[in-house]
Amino acid sequence: GDQRRPLVGVGLIERERLGPTGFGGGTAIPHCKLADIDAPVGVFVRLAKPIEYGAVDDQPVDLAFALFSPSQDGAAHLKALAEVSRMFRDERSCADLRSANDAAAIFALLSSIEERDAA
16 A cells, blocks of 8 residues: 555654644644655645644634645745745635635635735
């Protein structure tokens, strides 16, 4: 079977042990580096019910963006973290993500946020 999958979870758990990645405002950015990827990969999750996460503002989290970056590329990791944190600092972006009706709407919002930040 695929031996990499368990390592993804282990990497995130090890990073959380260093300190929770709850960003504030109901958001979290769990992240880690992986040896088997060539470019950053992200997974966005919107929870139906917020969970306690140990966020910096003690607010429960309902929006999370898990970020996986190549272990050999620290610059790409920092750039991707900055982009996600910029998105989560923007109250309008978070409100739009929370009110989106389906996965297609969420994908469109994430794409438009990425394009706006790249400009």
